[in-house]
Amino acid sequence: MRKSQHKQVNISLRIAIVMAFLLCCFVVVVVRAFSIQVRGAEFYQSQGEKRHVREVEIPVSRGSIYDRNGEPLALSTAMVSVGIVPGQLLDQFSKVEQLAEVLDLNADELKQIITSRKDRQFLFIKRRITPMLADQVKALNMKGVEFRTEFKRFYPAGETLANVVGFTDVEDVGQEGLERTYDNWLTGTSGKKTVVKDLLGQVVADIDIDELVQAKPGKDLHLSIDRRLQYAAYLGLKKAVYKFRATSGSAVVLDVKTGEILAMVNQPSFNPNGTKESNEGLRNRSVTDIYEPGSVMKPFAVVAALESAEYTPQSVVNTSPGEYEVDGFVIHDFRDYGELSLVDILVKSSNIGVAKLVLGLGKEHLWDVYHRFGFGQSSGSGFMGESAGYLPHHDRWRTADHAALSRGYNLSVTTLQMASAYSVFANQGRYRSPTFIKGNINEDKAIIDPMIASQLTDMLSHVVQDNDGHKAFIPNYSVAGKTGTARIAEKGGYSDNYMSSFVGFSPVSSPRLVVAVTINNPQGDAYYGGLVAAPVFAEIMKTGLRLLNVPADQMSRTLADSTVDAVPLMQEVGDVQ
Amino acid sequence: MNMQNGITLLLVFILIGVLVNYVFFQNETRKLFAETQSVEKQKLELNAEWARLQIEKSTLVSNNRIEQVAREQLGMKLPEDEQVLVIVR
Incomplete structure (x- = not known):
């Protein structure tokens, strides 16, 4: 007992020492806790969230x-x-x-x-x-x-x-x-x-x-594109570009009633699922590339003549002797056509005929007609990179320019503009901006007298009808259209390279499709639009009318009048079934 | 006093009940969440599958292939212009 009392003093001292030690530890912990909880709270909180809460x-x-x-x-x-x-x-x-x-x-x-x-x-x-x-x-x-x-x-x-x-x-x-x-x-x-x-x-x-x-x-x-028609059009164009060893080509198919672009094809093209090796095929040439159209512009010059009321489709113009000097420039025809009616000016594609027609009218009037048909302005399709083409203002026209413009030189157009402009004839004189989007139909506006539009439609159908064996002809449907063969301009003049085109619509009685075909620089002897572009037009148009179930309006052979031939044909069909 | 004890006891039981409930539903939430996650994943996979099948389909129905099959395997061809007759009604 004594012994333990003696020790007790010692123990309380020890307790005091231990307590002091523990207190020190406690103070350290409190200080550390303070620094973490209060001073470093934000840092640690964000660190913690970074590890668990994620965006x-x-x-x-x-x-x-x-x-x-x-x-x-x-x-x-x-x-x-x-x-x-x-x-x-x-x-x-x-x-x-x-x-x-x-x-x-x-x-x-x-x-x-x-x-x-x-x-x-x-x-x-x-x-x-x-x-x-x-x-x-x-x-x-x-x-x-x-x-x-x-x-x-x-x-x-x-x-x-x-x-x-x-x-x-x-x-x-x-x-x-x-x-x-x-x-x-x-x-x-x-x-x-x-x-x-x-x-x-x-x-x-x-x-x-x-x-x-x-x-x-x-x-x-x-999109307004019809994939089947697109494929057919592409194949037709590709074949022609290959056959005539052309540099490039474009074709556009428009629905006359809505302005919807049903097909738009270009050569060269590229494989969008592979790697793009060159930039050649990337451009949508139908809307980005401009060219001088040539004779396909002549119908618009004729519109100007008809609007002046000085001419009717039957008015006669003398184109003899096949050469005509304007302002120091000589205009040639293919040969001396003599006296031509307005219809025949288009049928024969007489350069002298259209020149004489427009030179009698004001420059401003011809410019105004071209302007109304959308030349020199963006078509309004909204395609990025679309070109507006080029139509010089009439103030700057010399007389020679005036004559050149009547046959499609001194201005530049895109293939899409050409198709849109021709659909005015097919759509009773009303212009409608083309669209790439299904159902997004632009308002149309009257730009020429419906009477003149129907006269032009009739005249353009003569172009295909009256030229025997015209390559734009398609069986069972009436076709209206115009060829163009333009020399391609180069520095200081015109080269020996050509731009062949054909623009037209069908069926004439109730137009449904407009097709514009442009083939750039075909090689070899055949370079006329009628030989190069018109067959492509016919192929695309034929497929288009078939795919859209457009009723025929000009039956060449019907079941009624060729029953004798029809029987074996029908059997042939029967065998396949 | 006895009354108070009774209330306290009741509250304790309620508290325990609520806590057990909480844990149960927390677990349930986790389970359901895991399920939505896997359904979401399934949706993504099905979407990818659908897109893949779309592509496969569009390759199979490509105009190119149809033309080839029609011409080569089925021996079909487009009628010549002379073979086309129009039925007039």
């Missing part, structure tokens, strides 16, 4: 493009892009080799990239691979390899529509054609939401019920 992107696809019948022309499909975090791969080079093999990459290059950019957080090594290939990569089970969803654009119509629809770049932004024109419409906004992830990176919970940024997929685009 994740919700990828959205670009809108699809369809033709007028709902056939796809451009589709986005989800693909997987593979990226790496270089820092995490430094110590697993053996697996990097496997990775390179699966992705068909050069292993040494990949290793070099990893070492040289080891500080980068993330970099893509292969973009837009198929989900199947991605599964193979995932099977390697590598740390530091990440996957992102990206979309790849696919164009089922291929080269037939390539330069009209255009294409997108690797970031899914429209670069050319309608992809570029309607980029805002097609592009969606990818959404964002905050989520909680666990240690393995699995999403455990959505934090907000509403997305931070709502995901809006791109809107679809329905």
Whole structure:
């Protein structure tokens, strides 16, 4: 007992020492806690959230493009892009080799990239691979390899529509054609939401019920293009461009009633699903390239003559002797046609005839007619990169220019403008801006007297009818149209190269389609529009009328009057069935 | 006093009940969330599949291929101009 009392003093001292020690520890803890909880709170909070609360992107696809019948022309499909975090791969080079093999990459290059950019957080090594290939990569089970969803654009119509629809770049932004024109419409906004992830990176919970940024997929685009007609037109044009070894060519098919562009084809073209090797085929020449049209302009000069009320379609103009001097320039005809009515001026395509017609009228009047038909102005189709063509103001015309303009020189047009201008004749004198979008029909406005339009329609049908064996002829349908063969201008004059064209519409009794064909620089002996462009016109028109079920208006052989021939033909059909 | 004890006891039981409920539904939420996640994923996969099939379909019905099959396998051809007859009614 004594012994223990003696020790008690010692114990209380010890307790005091221990207490003091503990107090010190406590103070340290409190100070540290203070510095973490109060002074460093923000830093640690954000660090903690970074590890668990993440903003994740919700990828959205670009809108699809369809033709007028709902056939796809451009589709986005989800693909997987593979990226790496270089820092995490430094110590697993053996697996990097496997990775390179699966992705068909050069292993040494990949290793070099990893070492040289080891500080980068993330970099893509292969973009837009198929989900199947991605599964193979995932099977390697590598740390530091990440996957992102990206979309790849696919164009089922291929080269037939390539330069009209255009294409997108690797970031899914429209670069050319309608992809570029309607980029805002097609592009969606990818959404964002905050989520909680666990240690393995699995999403455990959505934090907000509403997305931070709502995901809006791109809107679809329905074009006025008819894919079947587009294909037929492309094939027809391609064959002709190949056959005549031409530099390029374009063709446009318009619906007379609505101004909708049913087909628009160009040569050369490119494969939008492959790599673009050259820039040659990228342009949509039908709307971007301008040319001097030549004789296809003559009907508009005749409109000017008819509007002056000094002429009727039967008025006669003397074109003898086949040469005519204007202001020091001599205008030639193919031969001496003698006296020609206005109809025959168009049928024979007399340069002297139209020159004499317009020189008697004011310059301003001819300019006004051309201007009303849309020349020198953008057609209003809205296509990005569309050219307005060129029509000089009448103040600057010399007399020789006045005569040249009457036969389609000294002004430049696009193939689309030509098609739109001719549809005025087919549409009772009313002009309507063409459109690429189904159902987006522009208002039409009367620009010439319907009477004159029907006179011109009649005259243009004579062009095809009265020229025996005209290549624009199609069986069972009446056709109205005009050929053009223009020398291509070069520095200081005109070259020996030609621009062959044909513009026309059918059926004459109730026009449904306008087709304009332009073939640039055909080689060889045949360069006349009637030989080069008219057959393409006929082929496209024939297919178009068949595809649209347009009733025939000029039956050459009917079942009623050729029953004898018809029987074996019908049997032939029966056999196939 | 006895009354108060009774109320306290009742509240304790209610509290326990609420807490158990909370844990149960928290778990339920997690499960449902996991399900939405997997359905979302399925939706993405189906979308991708749909797009792939669209592309496959459009390749199969491409005008090029149809023309080739019609000409080569089925022996079809476009009628010549002379073979076309118009039925007048």
